[in-house]
Amino acid sequence: MVDLKIVPITPRRIHNHTFPVAYHLSGPASQSDVEQLLKAKSEEGFFNSVLKEHGAIVLRLGNPDPAVLSTYIKIIGKGSGDSPFQQIGSTAQRTQITDILTNANESSPELEIFQHNEFSRFNRYPTKLYFACSKYEVTKSDGGEGKDGPNGADHPHSSVQTIGQTPLVHGRELFDALQQKVPLLITELSKRGLYMEQVWKYETDDHTGWTDKYSFGRDILEGDSLEQKKKKAEPLIAEYVSKDFHWDPSTNDLIVGEHTQPLRTYENESESYGVSFNSIPTFYAGMKYKKNSYGKTRSISYDDGGEISEYYLDTILETSRELEYNHEWEEGDIVIVDNYQVSHGRKPWKGVKKVLVSMWDKPSKAKFEGWTKVVQYLGMRDAPLDVC
Ligand SMILES: [Fe+2]
Numbered sequence: 001m002v003d004l005k006i007v008p009i010t011p012r013r014i015h016n017h018t019f020p021v022a023y024h025l026s027g028p029a030s031q032s033d034v035e036q037l038l039k040a041k042s043e044e045g046f047f048n049s050v051l052k053e054h055g056a057i058v059l060r061l062g063n064p065d066p067a068v069l070s071t072y073i074k075i076i077g078k079g080s081g082d083s084p085f086q087q088i089g090s091t092a093q094r095t096q097i098t099d100i101l102t103n104a105n106e107s108s109p110e111l112e113i114f115q116h117n118e119f120s121r122f123n124r125y126p127t128k129l130y131f132a133c134s135k136y137e138v139t140k141s142d143g144g145e146g147k148d149g150p151n152g153a154d155h156p157h158s159s160v161q162t163i164g165q166t167p168l169v170h171g172r173e174l175f176d177a178l179q180q181k182v183p184l185l186i187t188e189l190s191k192r193g194l195y196m197e198q199v200w201k202y203e204t205d206d207h208t209g210w211t212d213k214y215s216f217g218r219d220i221l222e223g224d225s226l227e228q229k230k231k232k233a234e235p236l237i238a239e240y241v242s243k244d245f246h247w248d249p250s251t252n253d254l255i256v257g258e259h260t261q262p263l264r265t266y267e268n269e270s271e272s273y274g275v276s277f278n279s280i281p282t283f284y285a286g287m288k289y290k291k292n293s294y295g296k297t298r299s300i301s302y303d304d305g306g307e308i309s310e311y312y313l314d315t316i317l318e319t320s321r322e323l324e325y326n327h328e329w330e331e332g333d334i335v336i337v338d339n340y341q342v343s344h345g346r347k348p349w350k351g352v353k354k355v356l357v358s359m360w361d362k363p364s365k366a367k368f369e370g371w372t373k374v375v376q377y378l379g380m381r382d383a384p385l386d387v388c
Contacts, residue, residue: 001037004026004037006022012173014172020055023060024060031068041076042075056337057336064332069132069332080128082361082362084360088216089236089240090214091208092208094106100358104131104346113346117276117279118344118359121278127339128339129336129358132334133330133332135353138353139350162348164348170323171277175371189263195302196300197299199254200216237254244259264340265370275340
């Protein structure tokens with residue numbers, strides 16, 4: 001009988017665990033053989049336990065048909081005891097492909113998207129993400145960033161070839177690296193929390209306004225008045241995103257204050273450790289380079305209103321880039337990500353690449369607590385004096 005066999009990729013190593021771990025089929029198999037295998041594996045808890053240990057799983061099952069990918073994901077999701085997560089408050093344009101698969105972020109292929117844990121700045125976030133590649137015909141060319149930096153702005157790194165990789169960062173590794181580099185920042189973020197302010201426009205031409213289906217327009221009907229639209233959106237905003245919101249009286253744009261814990265405690269069997277769980281790299285890069293997806297974030301600070309220094313924000317962004325595992329796609333790949341432990345982004349590309357996404361949640365999940373083991377660093381400074 002066919003089984004899953006480890007594929008030798010080049011992963012990172014984090015606390016003696018490979019990140020990610022990749023599998024392909026041990027031999028030729030029909031679609032129904034693969035379905036039976038995935039059902040048995042998921043029901044015995046294989047994907048749940050491998051995901052906890054490794055943070056991300058690559059499945060190279062060889063079939064890029066979106067309908068088949070969708071079936072495989074549904075079998076794994078349901079067999080693992082999860083339910084589809086309803087996307088509410090999306091800031092990116094999405095198109096529904098199957099009942100559980102949408103296109104991933106549809107912004108321009110030239111745009112680099114930096115690290116974020118999906119919906120981590122909201123009240124509700126999925127536990128698992130499935131990315132699936134249905135088409136991959138990209139042109140291999142050099143960097144594209146060079147000294148001009150990502151998205152045409154000044155940036156010190158020249159990146160890997162821009163072939164649309166999905167960069168993943170393990171939140172434990174990022175947390176540990178920041179604790180080494182800037183321990184006071186860990187203390188400050190833990191104690192003071194994070195504030196981000198986001199704007200959803202009333203009217204846009206790219207389907208990312210607040211009335212869009214994947215934002216807050218799920219119940220809005222054609223012909224609804226502006227007041228009716230607001231009344232339908234408001235409970236969704238409060239429940240899924242934040243209770244702190246208001247409408248701009250002149251533009252009817254939606255302005256949301258998001259109050260979150262950007263560092264959390266991950267409970268992993270007998271072990272518990274700190275993980276980075278936020279969207280700081282994505283949204284700080286958007287503000288820094290002035291060219292991020294849809295430019296919705298307009299402020300980042302501690303939750304008490306205090307400024308997070310540029311030095312700290314740059315350190316988070318740069319460190320997240322240093323720790324990337326860049327997944328190079330093959331058609332038919334499914335990448336399963338533990339959204340609590342691992343953040344993701346997107347590299348630019350030229351050509352055709354279709355990566356679909358499905359979000360899943362664990363019913364009655366435990367609260368994802370903030371990191372509270374705060375250390376006092378008496379007399380210690382994180383940054384050179386001139387930038388503190
Ligand atoms: Fe995302």
